[in-house]
Amino acid sequence: MQLFVGNIQGNFAEISGDESQHFSKVLRGKTGQELAITDGKGTMAKGIVLKINSKSVEVELVEIQENFEIRPYKIHIAIAPTKNMERMEFLLEKATEIGIDEITFLKTFHSERKNINLERSRKILLSAVKQSLKAYIPEIHDLVKFTDFIKKNHSATKLIAHCDSDFERKEFHKIIQPENDYLILIGPEGDFSKEEIQLAEENGFRGISLGNQRLRTETAALNSVFGLNWINN
């Protein structure tokens, strides 16, 4: 059954915008048809199409599950986007499939990319949510200055992945714990600067190493997302 994202209110749901167009025009959906619908905030439902309007589709829900497949841990990755945006888009898709809650793009000292098409990134997340049948759309945040971001109040355990051996780094796979929330900073291709690492440490971030391998930015992020989901298996 195909999954749509829409607004859910009580026993009814409304699909609008691209999702509505996709149902009525691309898939040539009909009233009476069964479909799956999520609000992207944890509710997963099954419903029957009541009415197809020109810009929306009305659905009567026959089965509603709240907190659908909710995970007892949160993963937030804050990453300096790569020059090649395709690599970031692939990360958004794969991280969503494997399980991620929040993504923030960082402007760092060695960053090569200074802008992000957030609308396009959101579409990729949406499409991955639909494809992998999830009920939560990850939160995504526009580029923010590294120095501003690390000073914010973050309740998760704070880690910074880097390759600078002048600083103490713990091995990621040895320190992570199940059912714990993590915020992990992933640097640009030229790594975080010494000043950035220092500042992160002063703000409660712990240095970690993701192994001996030299990983690309997006692979380092994927590795972290994968590891955290793995230990919670």
Next chain:
Amino acid sequence: MQLFVGNIQGNFAEISGDESQHFSKVLRGKTGQELAITDGKGTMAKGIVLKINSKSVEVELVEIQENFEIRPYKIHIAIAPTKNMERMEFLLEKATEIGIDEITFLKTFHSERKNINLERSRKILLSAVKQSLKAYIPEIHDLVKFTDFIKKNHSATKLIAHCDSDFERKEFHKIIQPENDYLILIGPEGDFSKEEIQLAEENGFRGISLGNQRLRTETAALNSVFGLNWINN
């Protein structure tokens, strides 16, 4: 230091083809320059450029490490390639960065793609090896019929990942063991057919599930590669 792939013989190495062009034309390398070199078969060396010819570069080695970062386990993924080849290419790159030994492309009942540009795939592997500083280039095999492949003599533990609940499936993360070799079959978007799963079981493959999530073909493969490397951490 940049890594090149070439032939190593005793204390000397020769870089040729694209690698030689890259050194002399793109990077404008000079004699006397230091570089890292691997034969792609486990030897990692440091050397000094002795001579730059029109189609090759001669290097004197000053440090040689055999079995460089060799892993005590082998991972072989046999996969039905996706229609969209970019997804397969991303998998080749990421799997190489994270650690894989062998990749075979499968022709299955529900396969959408019937051909592979093996030369292009090899270039992606090579580039990922260079980027992630590895000394082993993964082996890659052209499309082979599923029924032929599973009947071959494979010494690794044989698993088939599928979503068909008519067959018994073990949870992947619960059954895998460190320091063990695995061959894992990953199906096409429409999954393996019942006949294929049956036949695989008859040939010693054990059914596995990669979790509740509906994963794309390349994500299922990545998940397996990540998991096997993770438990060997």
